[in-house]
Amino acid sequence: MKEEKRMALHRMYYDSPIGGLCLEDDGEALTALYPVSYLSQDNRTAEDSRASELLKRTCDELEDYFLGRRTEFDLPLHPQGTSFQKKVWNALREIPYGETRSYADIAVRIGQPQACRAGGGANNKNRILILIPCHRVIGKNGSLTGFGCGMDAKEHLLKLEAAHMSGSSFSGTVSPAETYLVSEALAEYAHRKQQGDYTLEDYFALPEERRVELIDGVIYDMASPTLIHQAIGDSLQALFNHYIREKHGTCRAFTSPVDVQLDCDDRTMVQPDVLILCDLSKVRKGRVYGAPDLVVEVLSPATSRKDRSLKLSKYKRAGVREYWIVDPKWKTVLVYAFKKGDTAALYGFDAIVPVGIYDGECRVDFAQIYEEIRILYEIDPE
Numbered sequence: 001m002k003e004e005k006r007m008a009l010h011r012m013y014y015d016s017p018i019g020g021l022c023l024e025d026d027g028e029a030l031t032a033l034y035p036v037s038y039l040s041q042d043n044r045t046a047e048d049s050r051a052s053e054l055l056k057r058t059c060d061e062l063e064d065y066f067l068g069r070r071t072e073f074d075l076p077l078h079p080q081g082t083s084f085q086k087k088v089w090n091a092l093r094e095i096p097y098g099e100t101r102s103y104a105d106i107a108v109r110i111g112q113p114q115a116c117r118a119g120g121g122a123n124n125k126n127r128i129l130i131l132i133p134c135h136r137v138i139g140k141n142g143s144l145t146g147f148g149c150g151m152d153a154k155e156h157l158l159k160l161e162a163a164h165m166s167g168s169s170f171s172g173t174v175s176p177a178e179t180y181l182v183s184e185a186l187a188e189y190a191h192r193k194q195q196g197d198y199t200l201e202d203y204f205a206l207p208e209e210r211r212v213e214l215i216d217g218v219i220y221d222m223a224s225p226t227l228i229h230q231a232i233g234d235s236l237q238a239l240f241n242h243y244i245r246e247k248h249g250t251c252r253a254f255t256s257p258v259d260v261q262l263d264c265d266d267r268t269m270v271q272p273d274v275l276i277l278c279d280l281s282k283v284r285k286g287r288v289y290g291a292p293d294l295v296v297e298v299l300s301p302a303t304s305r306k307d308r309s310l311k312l313s314k315y316k317r318a319g320v321r322e323y324w325i326v327d328p329k330w331k332t333v334l335v336y337a338f339k340k341g342d343t344a345a346l347y348g349f350d351a352i353v354p355v356g357i358y359d360g361e362c363r364v365d366f367a368q369i370y371e372e373i374r375i376l377y378e379i380d381p382e
């Protein structure tokens with residue numbers, strides 16, 4: 001019954017729709033996939049420079065899973081645990097995509113029908129989430145039970161799988177061709193246009209009070225930001241502009257709503273939460289024409305999937321030099337320095353984050369920001 005231990009040789013972070021995930025392998029197989037919240041700040045690597053080809057392939061398969069394009073994973077696994085735990089985990093891997101089992105079902109499956117409680121303990125010890133699908137185990141009465149990423153994440157995964165099994169759409173995982181909520185004001189265009197066909201003409205025809213974005217001809221309705229969301233954006237803009245003034249720089253930081261005609265065409269207009277623009281000649285007719293130098297998106301439930309995947313790829317292709325994804329729920333900051341390739345750095349709200357476009361001379365103390373807005377978490381937690 002001795003628990004097996006393997007040394008993690010490579011580590012990589014993946015920003016998923018259910019929060020930041022840490023992936024590890026031992027050089028041969030995946031050994032761990034768990035929430036970044038499990039890591040202490042001291043144990044977080046600054047960059048995913050140790051990422052292996054296996055971890056990159058794991059991220060690709062996870063991306064397909066969250067987009068509904070994959071129901072099975074083709075990855076070698078080395079789960080670390082006792083022989084009993086591994087027996088339970090093997091039973092979990094036999095639960096089909098889109099289905100659930102109870103703890104009693106798992107106990108029967110491993111030939112120990114009286115071991116429901118012990119099986120539940122092994123389920124909780126699973127460190128390779130999603131790939132060893134402990135989220136598919138529920139209470140005998142159909143109730144949801146614990147999950148390492150939280151109950152909201154478990155519900156998200158079960159709804160995702162159920163939706164794709166039935167062939168219906170799932171609003172929690174949005175592909176680039178989908179919309180979140182189409183504004184009622186688009187109804188007048190419905191008879192002649194579909195998502196993917198909209199242009200700036202349609203964008204500017206919408207009522208001014210409706211916050212939307214246009215990306216590759218698709219209209220995305222943007223929910224009103226929370227107070228925490230706004231406070232983080234305001235703090236970042238103030239810190240950026242303070243640094244710029246001290247250095248007598250020509251750049252400027254802005255907060256949403258600011259229209260950014262990212263691709264310089266008539267099919268895309270985005271509104272980043274915070275941006276730094278150094279080439280002020282890009283300001284035309286009250287909006288930014290082209291790519292800002294740095295963009296920050298503060299995640300919210302309505303926009304997180306779009307910010308993590310669709311806008312990530314759009315910003316990179318458009319020439320944005322640096323992209324920050326701030327997750328208020330998980331208290332993390334994921335920084336993409338596109339000029340360095342695909343490397344990303346993950347920080348907690350207890351860290352000091354260097355601004356890459358200023359070669360790290362400008363540094364943002366997120367511990368200070370969090371201390372300033374802590375009261376908002378206490379009053380109305382994310």
